[in-house]
Amino acid sequence: xxNNNRKGWLYLLPAIAFLGLFMVYPLIDVFxxxxxxxxxxxxxxxxxxxxxxxxxxxHDPYFLQALKNTFILVIIxxxxxxxxxxxxxxxxxxxxxxxxxxxxxFFLPYVTNTLAVGLVFMILFKQTPYTDGLANLILxxxxxxxxxxxxxxxxxxxxxxxxxxxxxxxxxxVLILTSALASVDEIYYNAAKVDGTSKFRxxxxxxxxMISPTLFYLIITGFIGAFKAxxxxxxxxxxxxxxxxxxxxxxxxxxxxxxxxxxxxSYASAAAIILFAIVLTITCINLLVSKKHVHx
Amino acid sequence: xxFEKIERAARRRKLVxxxxxxxxxxxxxxxxxxxxxxxxxxxxxxxxAYNSEWIPQMYTLSPTLQNYVEAFTAVPLGGxxxxxxxxxxxxxxxxxxxxxxxxxxxxxxxxxxxxLSFTLFLSLMMIPTELVVITNYVTITNMDMRNTFxxxxxxxxxxxxxxxxxxxxxxxxPDELYYAAKVDGTSDLKxxxKVMIPICKPTIITITxxxxxxxxxxxxxxxxxxxxxxxxxxxxxxxxIRENGFGRENIPAMMAxxxxxxxxxxxxxxxxxxxxMEGVSRGGTKG
Numbered sequence: 001x002x003n004n005n006r007k008g009w010l011y012l013l014p015a016i017a018f019l020g021l022f023m024v025y026p027l028i029d030v031f032x033x034x035x036x037x038x039x040x041x042x043x044x045x046x047x048x049x050x051x052x053x054x055x056x057x058x059h060d061p062y063f064l065q066a067l068k069n070t071f072i073l074v075i076i077x078x079x080x081x082x083x084x085x086x087x088x089x090x091x092x093x094x095x096x097x098x099x100x101x102x103x104x105x106f107f108l109p110y111v112t113n114t115l116a117v118g119l120v121f122m123i124l125f126k127q128t129p130y131t132d133g134l135a136n137l138i139l140x141x142x143x144x145x146x147x148x149x150x151x152x153x154x155x156x157x158x159x160x161x162x163x164x165x166x167x168x169x170x171x172x173x174v175l176i177l178t179s180a181l182a183s184v185d186e187i188y189y190n191a192a193k194v195d196g197t198s199k200f201r202x203x204x205x206x207x208x209x210m211i212s213p214t215l216f217y218l219i220i221t222g223f224i225g226a227f228k229a230x231x232x233x234x235x236x237x238x239x240x241x242x243x244x245x246x247x248x249x250x251x252x253x254x255x256x257x258x259x260x261x262x263x264x265x266s267y268a269s270a271a272a273i274i275l276f277a278i279v280l281t282i283t284c285i286n287l288l289v290s291k292k293h294v295h296x
Numbered sequence: 297x298x299f300e301k302i303e304r305a306a307r308r309r310k311l312v313x314x315x316x317x318x319x320x321x322x323x324x325x326x327x328x329x330x331x332x333x334x335x336x337x338x339x340x341x342x343x344x345a346y347n348s349e350w351i352p353q354m355y356t357l358s359p360t361l362q363n364y365v366e367a368f369t370a371v372p373l374g375g376x377x378x379x380x381x382x383x384x385x386x387x388x389x390x391x392x393x394x395x396x397x398x399x400x401x402x403x404x405x406x407x408x409x410x411x412l413s414f415t416l417f418l419s420l421m422m423i424p425t426e427l428v429v430i431t432n433y434v435t436i437t438n439m440d441m442r443n444t445f446x447x448x449x450x451x452x453x454x455x456x457x458x459x460x461x462x463x464x465x466x467x468x469x470p471d472e473l474y475y476a477a478k479v480d481g482t483s484d485l486k487x488x489x490k491v492m493i494p495i496c497k498p499t500i501i502t503i504t505x506x507x508x509x510x511x512x513x514x515x516x517x518x519x520x521x522x523x524x525x526x527x528x529x530x531x532x533x534x535x536x537i538r539e540n541g542f543g544r545e546n547i548p549a550m551m552a553x554x555x556x557x558x559x560x561x562x563x564x565x566x567x568x569x570x571x572x573m574e575g576v577s578r579g580g581t582k583g
Contacts, residue, residue: 008407026431
């Protein structure tokens with residue numbers, strides 16, 4: 001037994017070393033950083049301990065802009081993508097022919113590089129001296145004037161960002177919902193059929209309650225993922241997100257850390273902890289709501 | 297008579313529902329596929345031809361491969377590509393070693409503090425990367441590992457979730473096999489390599505593929521620790537190309553680069569479609 005004790009820890013050692021150095025230690029450190037005022041990156045010294053960093057971040061107009069953008073993004077994309085995914089999954093599970101083909105196609109965005117495909121979205125929506133772009137061509141069919149979706153008005157940019165985010169997150173949701181729908185026991189549907197229940201009623205009274213745990217799981221992970229949006233915004237609007245008014249909270253954290261505006265790990269830490277607090281709060285609210293509405 | 301009418305109405309309703317379903321699915325399929333089509337199409341249009349199209353053309357009659365040549369010669373796309381392959385292979389290999397050893401310890405060995413340490417491991421799954429990336433950045437900078445492969449790879453190795461996934465799978469292997477091997481005098485390590493890993497090969501393949509996808513697409517960490525182009529991965533490379541790539545706005549060449557970058561994962565996906573989708577539905581999230 002003595003021998004086995006040492007052996008067990010020996011096998012765990014690599015994992016503990018990696019996790020300790022790059023996860024546990026940073027986790028403690030980030031809290032310390034966030035309270036160290038006037039931290040100097042070059043000399044690694046600080047002036048005092050206090051809440052100044054939080055105050056600075058919360059009054060920084062760039063952070064407030066990032067906060068606003070992130071909230072708009074979350075509020076739009078989470079319901080839209082979840083609803084759309086539900087619609088598509090129900091459609092998928094009601095057909096038999098070419099279902100695999102559809103499933104394969106729908107999953108494609110998951111395996112693509114966010115930065116690379118974001119460029120394609122950019123050229124589809126961008127207005128250049130040579131062309132108004134494909135999106136504006138479609139708009140012109142409806143007599144709507146050309147809009148620059150990439151460098152233009154705020155709502156146009158937000159629209160593209162939301163569209164791209166939905167496009168990116170759909171595969172995961174469709175996949176999870178399709179397997180949830182497939183796992184609903186046939187016996188409930190047969191019982192309903194015997195009673196002559198209408199399709200709509202079957203959906204709201206049997207299907208939805210049966211898949212509600214999955215649905216809430218998707219909503220919670222959707223919220224968390226959308227709050228951490230960053231690389232899709234970079235793909236569309238470039239690295240200088242502050243100038244494009246399209247920064248997100250995570251983008252703000254990285255900008256504080258690195259690049260032209262970087263070198264302030266204390267501010268970055270404070271912003272990261274604010275983000276963590278927001279995500280934690282929203283997740284708790286979600287869990288409370290789901291306790292009331294999810295049927296197991 | 298009445299019955300027949302009802303049946304006909306029902307059949308018609310079913311047909312209409314079917315048509316609506318197929319239309320809906322096809323519309324979404326077009327939305328998903330269109331960006332891919334557009335990127336391939338644009339990548340084979342000539343530079344002059346593309347820029348003279350005030351109204352974007354849906355097809356091209358004179359495809360050219362010139363843009364692909366340009367993508368590899370005008371910008372160091374080949375270098376980005378090699379870096380990413382090196383990064384992906386080493387990170388995934390290290391991850392596998394760490395994960396297999398840890399999963400073995402948790403599932404097979406008995407030692408003091410096992411339950412507690414496993415709980416602690418699980419609780420680490422909830423930690424968002426954004427929280428730890430700041431200190432990691434400072435750590436790597438202080439260790440003078442910016443613009444090195446070590447700096448890129450080391451913080452990206454561990455994934456608690458994969459340890460959990462593999463541990464669950466290892467735990468399903470009946471104890472009898474282990475005792476039989478013990479009686480034969482097999483060492484723990486040999487048992488792990490000769491029995492457990494072959495049995496759990498499907499799960500190991502799944503986590504390997506998921507890690508490869510993750511590595512291939514990683515953007516934030518590489519951007520933080522590399523500012524020397526010689527160490528850029530594809531994501532940072534494509535961003536660099538976008539910001540100041542081909543000198544002028546050479547969008548067709550940019551799209552050629554995008555195609556080259558996207559292709560490996562799409563091929564991997566088409567080859568291992570079932571495995572990837574199954575793996576993702578068992579708990580992968582994007583990122």
